[in-house]
Amino acid sequence: MATPMSAERARTFLIEGSRSAIFVTVRADGRPHAVPVWFAAVSVNGTAEIVTDPARVRSGSELIARRYLPAEGVDQFVGYATSPGKVLVVVHPSHTTGVDAVAG
Incomplete structure (x- = not known):
């Protein structure tokens, strides 16, 4: 049975490892x-910032690449x-909700 996640557990879940599946819906x-x-899930609600500054786009892209890709x-x-026209989307969280043991 799914159990609520503490705020610290949700933070650890988001920081560690990588997630290979994303379930996306559109709100009303x-x-x-x-x-x-x-086997656990964390939902992050917040405001999205579209970043166009090349230095910030590069910095964010490097962080993403190092986390999810081989060297x-x-x-x-x-x-x-x-490359030209690319942006970075940064989510400034306002609320998180997490559950453990989603699959059993």
């Missing part, structure tokens, strides 16, 4: 709602993510 007001799906794929991803 048109905003997207995306949640990583695994040999980092430069290629950063090159793509910082």
Whole structure:
């Protein structure tokens, strides 16, 4: 049975490892709602900031690449993510909700 997650457990869940599945729905007001799906889940609500500053886009892209890609794929991803017209979306959380043992 799913059990509520403490705020500290939700933070640890989001910081550690990587999540390979994202479940996305559209709320009635048109905003997207995306949640990583695994044996636990954390929903993060907040305001999205679209970042166009090249230095911030590069910095954020490097963080994402190092977390989710093998070392040999980092430069290629950063090159793509910082090419003309690319932006970075940063979510400033206002509320998180998490549950453990979702799948059993």
